[in-house]
């Protein structure tokens with residue numbers, strides 16, 4: 046009798062989950078894989094984080110989709126079950142566990158870190174996760190309507206996400222129309238009154254965590270000047286960083302700091318050595334941000350006590366992410382990760398049978414998309430090593446999982462349903478002269494996915 050393949054559920058169809066699915070598929074082991082995602086669309090932050098104008102970066106999708114494209118015509122080796130939230134309000138993890146030998150958790154880190162300063166809860170103070178999700182058309186954020194009715198915006202952070210946010214705000218709506226931003230987002234961008242985007246960087250120009258390519262892009266904007274505010278640090282000369290990329294960025298910043306603005310209609314101000322200490326409000330909404338000037342003493346950043354107020358109507362903090370704990374699994378709140386050894390989930394140092402993690406939930410919110418590949422390969426190697434010793438699930442037949450989803454009121458978006466939604470987005474793109482225009486409302490996404498589909 047032919048051996049029934051072992052069943053693995055991957056929760057999360059972002060890069061780490063899809064690299065894990067690919068590693069399982071190409072392992073040569075008899076495994077069948079189901080990838081579940083709470084959203085009807087795959088690709089996680091590649092779709093909902095990578096900036097809309099970073100089209101080249103999004104081409105990684107061609108690689109990520111491969112596990113679903115393989116084995117067409119036969120039984121698909123990897124199945125997509127979109128629109129399936131595992132946990133509260135969806136299918137409980139314990140129920141999923143009854144259907145599979147092992148679960149790979151690849152749910153990422155989607156909670157915005159807080160600055161911990163007074164005024165952070167005012168209307169107009171947002172995390173970059175929320176703001177980026179909005180312009181990327183994440184269904185959770187269609188109602189956000191950020192306040193772009195004031196000329197000043199502060200973006201707090203020294204990484205690429207801060208530059209993404211600044212660049213999107215500095216581009217004209219016509220430039221953004223060529224991207225995949227949903228129509229309602231474009232409508233808000235068209236009415237934007239934003240003119241001065243203040244990027245607040247706690248440390249000096251020699252310490253930024255941008256990448257040279259991303260930094261260069263803000264200097265290439267059609268209608269925005271870049272102004273460097275560094276308290277004369279660059280002119281006085283800072284210690285040459287050892288890293289070549291940091292040297293490149295320092296050269297670029299020095300060039301900009303010596304260049305007068307050209308009178309373009311928007312400005313990105315890179316304000317170094319500034320930390321927000323308080324967000325001011327009027328009538329419950331942001332009206333300014335108080336920043337403290339820092340200095341570098343013996344290589345360390347120290348507050349000087351000197352403060353100034355910048356006139357802004359919106360504050361976006363891009364200072365990193367945390368993960369949500371996964372009910373039923375241990376969680377390390379300090380790192381925002383699930384404790385693990387090489388991808389095996391461990392509780393008090395003891396492996397939790399059949400539970401694995403990969404991606405940001407495994408190692409924290411760092412690295413580029415490609416970093417998740419080696420990470421997933423490591424996790425899958427551990428899983429495959431353990432597989433012979435893992436107990437068989439109570440209900441190993443794929444149909445039983447489908448029935449359980451139905452019993453929990455969930456109608457999954459399978460790969461062909463996603464392709465219908467995908468085609469609808471490409472169709473909408475054609476109407477606007479873009480490659481695609483995202484459908485953001487959940488009900489519209491589901492309608493497009495399930496259109497002309499009469500099956501369960």
Ligand SMILES: Cc1cc2nc3c(=O)[nH]c(=O)nc-3n(C[C@H](O)[C@H](O)[C@H](O)COP(=O)(O)OP(=O)(O)OC[C@H]3O[C@@H](n4cnc5c(N)ncnc54)[C@H](O)[C@@H]3O)c2cc1C
Pocket residue numbers: 056057058059060061062081082083084087088089090091093094095096099102129130131132151152153154177206209403404405406411412413414415417
């Ligand atoms: C704003 C931003 C911009 C970025 N830009 C770039 C870039 O230009 N280049 C680059 O290389 N890297 C970029 N990155 C980093 C890159 O996106 C990450 O390395 C990568 O997405 C992490 O992958 P992941 O699979 O761990 O998490 P995610 O991509 O977050 O995927 C997690 C998936 O799990 C799903 N999920 C969560 N909870 C559940 C649940 N309970 N049930 C079911 N599904 C669930 C989510 O819907 C999501 O699809 C960016 C990151 C951010 C935040």
